[in-house]
Amino acid sequence: MSGFFEFCNWLCCLTTMNQEPHAHRRWLLVGLVLLSGTLALKAASADTQPVVFVPQWEPQAQFAGYYVAVEKGLYARYGLAVTVLRGGPDQPIGRLLQEGQADFATTFLTSALEKRSRDGLALVNIAQMVQRSSLLLVARKSSGICSPADLRGKTVSLWPDFAVQPKALFRKFGVEPRVLTQSATINLFLRGAVDAASGMWYNEYHMLINSGLEEKDLTIFFYDQFGLNFPEDGIYCLAPTLKQNPARCRRFVQASIAGWQYAFQHPEEALDIVMRQVTAANRPTNRVHQRWMLNRMKDIMQPPGAPPMGTLTEADYLRVARELKDVGQIDTIPAWNEFYENCALDIPTDQLGR
Amino acid sequence: MKTAPSTFRRTSLAVKLGFLVLAGTSLVFAAAFYYNHILSRRNILRNAETNARNLAGATVSRIEAVFNGVEKIPGYMALCMEQCVWTRADLIALIRNGVMANPDIFGSTMAFEPYAFDPQSRFFAPYCCRRGADIRQSWLGSDQYQYFYWDWYILPKELRRPVWSEPYFDEGGGKVIMTTYSVPFYRTINGQRQFQGIVTADIALDWLVKMVSSVSYLKTGYAFLISRNGVFVTHPDKSLIMRQSIFDMAEGTTNAPVRQVGLAMVRGATGFVRLESPFLGKTSWLYYAPLKSPGWSLGVLFPEDELFADAQRMGRNILLIGVVGFIGLFLIIVLISAVVTRPIRALARTTAEIARGNLDIKLPLVQSHDEVGELSYAFENMRVALKEYIAGLTEATAARERLESELKIARTIQMSFLPKHFPPFPEQAEFDLYARLEPAKQVGGDLYDFFLLDDQHLFFSIGDVSDKGVPAALFMAVTKTLMKGIAMQGGLDPAGVLEHVNKELCMENDSMMFVTVFCAMLNFRTGEMIYSNAGHNPPLIRRAGGRPEELPLPRGIILGTFAETRYTTASLTLHPGDTLVLYTDGVTEAMNPRQDLYSVERLRETVTAVSDQTPETIVDAIFRSVRAYAAGAPQSDDITVLVLHYHGAWYPGRDLNARPAD
DSSP states (O other): OHHHHHHHHHHHHHHHHOOSOHHHHHHHHHHHHHHHHHHHHHHHSSSOEEEEEEOSSSSSGGGHHHHHHHHTTHHHHTTEEEEEOOOSTTSOHHHHHHTTSOSEEEEEHHHHHHHHHHHOOOEEEEEEOOOSOOEEEEEEGGGTOSSGGGGTTOEEEEOGGGOHHHHHHHHHHTOOOEEEEOOSSSHHHHTTSOSEEEEETTTHHHHHHTTTOOGGGEEEEEGGGGTOOOOOEEEEEEHHHHHHOHHHHHHHHHHHHHHHHHHHHSHHHHHHHHHHHHHHTTOSOOHHHHHHHHHHHHHHHSOTTOOSTBOOOHHHHHHHHHHHHHTTSOSSOOOHHHHBOOTTSOOOGGGTTO | OOOOOHHHHHSOHHHHHHHHHHHHHHHHHHHHHHHHHHHHHHHHHHHHHHHHHHHHHHHHHHHHHHHHHHHHHHHHHHHHHHHSOOOHHHHHHHHHHHHHHOTTEEEEEEEEOTTTSOTTOSOOOEEEEEETTEEEEEEOOOSSOOGGGSHHHHHHHHHTSOEEOOOEEOTTOOSOEEEEEEEEEEEEETTEEEEEEEEEEEEEOHHHHHHHHHOEETTTEEEEEEOTTSBEEEOSSGGGTTTOBHHHHHHHTTOHHHHHHHHHHHTTOOEEEEEOGGGTTSOEEEEEEEETTTTEEEEEEEEHHHHTHHHHHHHHHHHHHHHHHHHHHHHHHHHHHHHHHHHHHHHHHHHHHHHTTOTTSOOOOOOOOSHHHHHHHHHHHHHHHHHHHHHHHHHHHHHHHHHHHHHHHHHHHHHHHSOOOSSSOTTOOSEEEEEEEEOOSSOOOEEEEEEESSSSEEEEEEEEESSOHHHHHHHHHHHHHHHHHHHHHOSOOHHHHHHHHHHHHHHTOTTOOOEEEEEEEEETTTTEEEEEEEBOOOOEEEOTTSOEEEOOOOOOOOBTSOTTOOOOEEEEEOOTTOEEEEEOHHHHTOBOTTOOBOOHHHHHHHHHHTTTSOHHHHHHHHHHHHHHHHTTOOOOSOEEEEEEEEOOOOOTTOOTTSOOOO
């Protein structure tokens, strides 16, 4: 005990003596706390535990926090040896989780509910990362579209997987535009084959701008502006995974959150890490676009008034689930405490070392 | 002695001239240089634009030729599809032939709408493509690859016109960039033209990448191609290809003009613009022109410094030549000016010596017949003239000094004629007499005299010779001597004395000089006084207790004019206490600085103020007053005053020092 006090005194001396800018001091503290936490964790667990994680899409800044957590050794500090699989359409997370090829995955809240309902997958949300919908509807002002009501009689391209929100919006405004299936590109909209198109704020919207469209010529509908906010990326695992080793889930979530925080505080370093992943995967993208994406991730993960990272509010959950049930995407709404376990909260001491 | 200001010496004429000429030529040179610079820049730029346009034009035409050739095949096949119904085998043969017909075509398909070709089959899309020398046929379409939703299919379908796709990497994930030309085809069913499917032709773009990459301009200039979405299709920096758009580049470098150029390019415009850094890291010029068929744009970019490298080198050399030339010019001007101004400088040195008084110094000989020669010659003349003048002046000064010393002697002699011991007759208590002559600078002609004729007669006189100088002095000496000699002979009254003196003076008076004289004989025992006047100022008489009055004078003209002139004697009796004041016009005509005369009136006042004093005091008072009145104005004439105070007849026991009773 006396040794601990000595350590504290030394820490105080260090912090008071240190006349460097405040941020440095804070980082020193954070570093020390992390270090001590890691030491505690390492002392508690015999060795690091292997973990496999798969994001729901190809490498990009949408997953910057996880890549950063790997490269900066944050998972290791939490006693995890994390392998990140390359996600994408060929690597459906449902299959990977079910077959045990991955322990954790990210996916949209809607996708998770749909997979649970459709495939009977016992997906559990252990952390809600994105609080605000990035999905949007973009239209040309020259098509005369300034409000959702103007979509009447127009042609809109939608992704089949993300059609719930736009269709809810159409219902809300009583419009029935002609809907085309949107492909992987934005060329239908760029070439003028459709009047409006779906897009992610962090991705397609920026691609439109950097394909030669001017922001001033575009109308954007963000769904949260119309009471249709669907939280998106969350960290999921199968129910047994959580049950068998909740501590491991907490460590993964908390290290991931630390990764995100580090990425937001050191965006250029995070971009370096993302670009290494992107280049390795030979993705046709660039740093400028990934920078935009990282900035938007910050906007949608930490919007004004958002709960702490990892939190899924019951209100958000119910809104999404009811909307999905209403349009028949899911049959039943899973019980709130079965679906969600906030692993971002501190680890209870009695669970240490389990 | 004044010395020349030091600054004058420091910036010599040569340097000044050098700077002025240099400044002028520099200005002309700068103007010419600037004009040349601007003009050559403009020409270079115009040539560069022409070259870039030709280069881009040639490249674009070659690419367009290929694209146009490729467009014909699917166009023809689409037409075939609309004309008649084909069997499966014929259809595949048609596609195969299409691929074979154009070596640029890598693959081709004819993709039908669901169930449109075969009511049993949702997908129908036979695909033929090159595999080495062979052409292989396969089938497109599956649950994983629902071609209806792909750009190459849906875009021409929705737009109802042929479309070139955005470039893409081929399916094998290889390095070959491809693009697809898709043509929609229709069939008239029940009188309605219905969309049936899409005919495509894929072309590999490796030839295009090679062609554009081989374009170079100047040293590091290059060409690049962007797609309709602004994505780089070819670029020397391979990492940009298919990954980055020109708009990403603009955003990454926060360069708004680049975005504007990108917009113009994707809209199919042609232009020639100057851009700051992003492309080459330095200012560069970009010529861009559209590839009409796919809606792409070709840019030819080259750095400005390379464009103007020759012009800049030339400019630098011209500047160098200019600077060296100007330095040389400056030295030459200074040298020439130094040579030209050398005699002037020598002249300056010599004249400085002359100014110090050395007139014997030899002026430098200047052979040239220019202005400097003339100046030198004039200076030499001046020196000689000055020397002669100074020699003359020295001589004249010496002569004058000699003359002045002689005049001084003459003056001394003249003054020695005048009785100067006062009181003159201490044994005579009946009268008191004082006289003073204050000469002007030059030898003057005033005179006074008094002497006893016998034990009861005093002769006194005052006079003024008309002229000044030695002749006047001599004339005065003669007059005085004659007067005394004639008066001493006795038997003559004052008029008689004057007549005799006049006769003597007129005898040899070639110089036509004359003299005014007042003379009187006083019987100091009785106080009777007879007197006569020859044109002199009337003396003042102050009767005891009265005011000074002018003595009434008999008429008589000046001495020395007419030998036969007659003078009259007047008489009057002096009473004890009476005072006579004789004076010359040097008193009354003394002038103050304003040239006002002293006047008889003022003299009278002066005399009144001191009338009861001794003659010497009165004389002193008059001289003081005149001097005060003149206030420093130069004395132009002799001033002579003679004052006689009559005490009355002497008798034994009378106190000589007592004041006479009034």
